[in-house]
Amino acid sequence: MKLKETIKLGSQMLRRASPSTTGSAPPTEREIDLQHEDDEALVRRTQKGDSSAFDVLVGRYKERLYATVYHMTSNHEDANDLVQDTFIKAYKSLRSFRGQSSFYTWVYRIAVNRTINFIKRRKNRNQYSLDDVDSSIQTDPDLVELMSHVTPRREVALTELQQKLNEALQRLSEPHRAVVAMHDIQGMTHADIARVMKCSEGTVRSRLFYARQQLQGLLSDYL
Amino acid sequence: MDCKKAQSLFDDLAQDRLDPETTLQVSQHLTDCTDCRVLAQRAARLQRLLALKRYEQPAPEYLDNFLSEFHSRLMAETQQPAWWEQALGHIDSLLVVGTMRVWRYGLASAMGVAVVVGVMWMSVRQTDVPDSAADQTAAANASLMLADSQSTPAVSHSAPDAIVATVPASLQAVPGDDQPATAGSVDLVQATTHADYTVPRYVLDRITPASYEVPNVHF
Numbered sequence: 001m002k003l004k005e006t007i008k009l010g011s012q013m014l015r016r017a018s019p020s021t022t023g024s025a026p027p028t029e030r031e032i033d034l035q036h037e038d039d040e041a042l043v044r045r046t047q048k049g050d051s052s053a054f055d056v057l058v059g060r061y062k063e064r065l066y067a068t069v070y071h072m073t074s075n076h077e078d079a080n081d082l083v084q085d086t087f088i089k090a091y092k093s094l095r096s097f098r099g100q101s102s103f104y105t106w107v108y109r110i111a112v113n114r115t116i117n118f119i120k121r122r123k124n125r126n127q128y129s130l131d132d133v134d135s136s137i138q139t140d141p142d143l144v145e146l147m148s149h150v151t152p153r154r155e156v157a158l159t160e161l162q163q164k165l166n167e168a169l170q171r172l173s174e175p176h177r178a179v180v181a182m183h184d185i186q187g188m189t190h191a192d193i194a195r196v197m198k199c200s201e202g203t204v205r206s207r208l209f210y211a212r213q214q215l216q217g218l219l220s221d222y223l
Numbered sequence: 224m225d226c227k228k229a230q231s232l233f234d235d236l237a238q239d240r241l242d243p244e245t246t247l248q249v250s251q252h253l254t255d256c257t258d259c260r261v262l263a264q265r266a267a268r269l270q271r272l273l274a275l276k277r278y279e280q281p282a283p284e285y286l287d288n289f290l291s292e293f294h295s296r297l298m299a300e301t302q303q304p305a306w307w308e309q310a311l312g313h314i315d316s317l318l319v320v321g322t323m324r325v326w327r328y329g330l331a332s333a334m335g336v337a338v339v340v341g342v343m344w345m346s347v348r349q350t351d352v353p354d355s356a357a358d359q360t361a362a363a364n365a366s367l368m369l370a371d372s373q374s375t376p377a378v379s380h381s382a383p384d385a386i387v388a389t390v391p392a393s394l395q396a397v398p399g400d401d402q403p404a405t406a407g408s409v410d411l412v413q414a415t416t417h418a419d420y421t422v423p424r425y426v427l428d429r430i431t432p433a434s435y436e437v438p439n440v441h442f
Binding site for chain 1: 230231234240265266268269270271272273274275276277278279280281282285286289290292293296297300
């Protein structure tokens with residue numbers, strides 16, 4: 001019975017992996033059931049051979065991982081590749097995952113480490129490929145207050161601001177960039193960041209302090 | 224509260240993560256310390272500026288195909304050849320450039336010849352003449368045996384006249400040494416022979432010089 005189920009799931013996975021699959025298919029009943037499972041249960045299912053459980057985990061965390069990696073690289077194509085690599089690595093290594101940390105922390109750590117290594121290999125060859133800015137930013141009170149005294153041409157100022165922010169972030173070293181992306185942009189706590197980066201909270205705070213000092217100098221025109 | 228402590232709590236104060244007592248202390252410090260107040264304001268503006276990056280979003284359909292792409296990549300990765308197969312492929316592609324296919328076979332032949340030469344060299348090394356220390360020991364032992372046999376009374380067997388033994392050069396008379404030693408005494412005399420021995424050979428010089436006309440030696 002188990003073997004049949006495994007073969008059936010494998011063939012489902014193969015069908016999904018075929019090039020003819022485009023767009024997002026409506027979720028099956030089984031997938032809807034799996035959506036209610038917590039991460040631990042999904043990890044256990046995946047370790048036993050249920051690959052559709054891992055699909056749920058991918059769907060659950062792909063946006064958050066993508067956002068952090070994008071803010072570290074300022075390139076949405078690189079961000080997509082890195083997050084794909086992260087989930088592939090996580091899937092292959094799931095057998096050795098012992099649950100000492102949450103699955104979210106564990107996969108986040110893989111993503112951040114891979115991104116840091118990627119940035120180091122890329123060195124100073126920064127290639128910006130920025131995501132579009134959501135139109136709802138126009139009504140953000142912080143932006144309104146900021147733009148009111150910068151320039152009346154708000155569209156130009158917004159593009160320039162986005163460019164300046166990304167350039168400033170790229171001037172930071174990889175660990176400092178990571179903590180700024182996770183804390184100041186993603187809103188993670190010091191404790192979560194310390195778990196992801198396997199360092200103390202004090203180290204996270206000192207890195208943030210140093211990174212902000214640098215950013216204040218680079219973005220002084222907007223402060 | 225000192226400035227260093229207060230500055231370390233700016234984040235937590237901004238995000239309401241402090242207990243009421245600590246919040247009061249930090250707020251009081253900011254009221255009293257101008258430098259820290261300015262720093263706190265700049266830090267808060269910077270955080271609000273960085274938070275605007277949250278509005279940077281990929282196109283809505285950008286991540287829709289993420290899962291199918293993940294499956295495709297996973298499938299491709301599991302079908303990838305092993306690292307050693309990739310390495311051999313790279314070497315092969317380097318050697319096969321246009322019409323230079325012959326180099327592939329040339330390299331293989333050269334490697335084969337090198338292996339054969341190496342094996343032959345190793346076998347030759349093992350069949351070389353023994354070293355001089357072993358030679359010296361063997362010759363010394365032989366000379367000792369012959370010297371002993373000379374000093375003892377002749378054995379009652381008769382050596383046929385036809386026997387002509389080749390006397391080792393080390394057993395020939397030592398030139399200039401015509402002083403027979405007293406019975407029972409042994410002098411070590413360096414033997415100089417006609418043979419080209421680079422290592423001096425020592426023989427026990429007994430009562431009579433070691434010269435034989437009819438060697439009483441059994442081989």
